[in-house]
Amino acid sequence: MSQGNVKMLSGNEACALAAIAAGARFFAGYPITPSSEIAEMLSFLLPKNGGRFIQMEDEIASMGAIIGASLCGVKSLTATSGPGFSLKQENIVYAAMAEVPCVIINVMRGGPSTGLPTQPAQSDLQQARWGRHGDHPIIVLAPATVRGAFDLTVRAFNLAETYRIPVILLLDEVVGHMREKVELPAPGALEVIDRETPNVSPEEYLPYRHSETDLNPMPAFGDGYRYHVTGLAHDETGFPTNNIKEIDLQYRRLNRKVDRYIDEICQVRRLETEDANIGIVTFGSTARTSRHVVKAARREGLKVGLLQPVTVWPFPDEDVRAFGQQVSHIVVPEMNLGQMAREIERVAGCHAEIHRLNRVDGEPITPKEILDKIREVA
């Protein structure tokens, strides 16, 4: 146990501290509730750590700037909320297509459009996966606690650097603004992954090679590897191509690089699932609420277990399917109108009865509401 690294933090502050710990040295953002504390804290911390912060003219520019910085070898992030997240999508998919590592934090607030700027929701779950055009991979992580926000921010950078991919951290406003005492890991105890750089000469280097691993090292601009980066369909060299065979190979590799590493990427958390016959599957702050529900239900003699997708995209199909085969009922509490329930119905709907429990009024779901639902289906 490390001493003296106990802090009272909000989830947003934990994200900012974790970004520094993960080695991020560039942030570009635009003010939006309820994520602004991340920008505010990094505007203070980054220059102290030799990094740079910029408040851009809009959300789109912020996303573009972090891609530019990342191409120079500097780990970069931005933070936003639903409406700003929508604006960033164009350049997020550019990062996916050009395979540029970066981290996007979305602190979810209520409602479509301007909605409920200061109240929580979990309603960007599907936007995080499908908000962009074209077939492309994405990794999305959802913390449930302040410590989780810290750990998953570090993990988001590690995944981004490993797979050359944009990684989205999906906090709900409850996690972003909740303050709690957390013990942060000692800096030396953190696993921090930096992108692999080429070990071949610039003449031999292919930034988008059909490699055996489907992954490729990435030099920084200025390191002597003068390669071309584009959002156009490109070949192994990175230059635009109209060769249909090459286009097909590239698009399939792009998507396969996440599919084939799904076991390394997907994380779920379980509580009392071994003998459960009623399951709860949910993410973010609702998963935290559900932990109390599991304990309360157990005290009533109900065999309830919780499966929490920590990696929400790619969706942990196999874990949820196996859980569905084990239990008779799955209750899915979420602060949206069934965005995760849709995935659970897809993979486990033929094995267990799926019960939706939704709130979209800007209030968190209470333990009692979930417990009542469990009693109802038991």
Add this chain to the structure above:
Amino acid sequence: MLTDYTRYLRLKKFPHIWCSGCGHGIVLKAVLRAIDRVGLENDDIVMVSGIGCSSRTPGYVDFNTLHTTHGRAIAFATGVKMAKPEMNVIVVTGDGDATAIGGNHLIHAARRNIDLTVVVFNNYIYGMTGGQGSPTTPRGMKASTLPYGNIEQPFDVCHLAAAAGASYVARSTVYHARLLDKCVEHGIRKKGFSLIEAMTPCPTSYGRRNRLGDGAKMLQQLKDLSVKVDEASKKPANELAGKIVIGTLKDEDIPEYVEEYDRLIMAAAQGRTS
């Protein structure tokens, strides 16, 4: 001395996509002459572009090249410059890319006075998408989306950049190619935000619809319409209507953003917040 263009070009990528009579190749050569004169190494240049005919330029040059999304070149370039201030960051963009979809990024980068050199290829038209009107299409002129003629007031790109805070602003045409490379050279050397507007003909989409003739005739028009900035300063405004004022329009020393940021880093490291 003659410039050895081949050391800057990715010759395997030729022929380029530009139509016959298009002026973009002349702009490219002017940019390369400027780079040559400043003496930059290929590795030390990041060339960033958006979307459009002019934004295909980076594909042909042997630098670190970044072809981004429509209008966003300056935003990406801002991240590049902040991450690696020692790089020379040159943005190549068109009139639609820079002043319509990317207009917000243009004015804010100029306001910050971040050390970028932005070359705007202005051909009054969206060439790549088939000749739609742009924010610089002059009044009365036709485009594929302006079949009745343009009723909008066009942007003066240079005035826009100068008013927004750029430290160096100049305009030339592809007829005045030597002046163009001098402007770009000055822009690269200038510490701060530089914008060079390069007037370039699009005979295929703009000239044809407006019966302006082929590339050679459009070059002649650029020559005839141009007025050097010192001559223009002696003329009344009504005599300059429809003219192209060429030369250096603004050259001021203004604190540069990344240098200012480095001062901030020094202060923050010493625990000072002001």
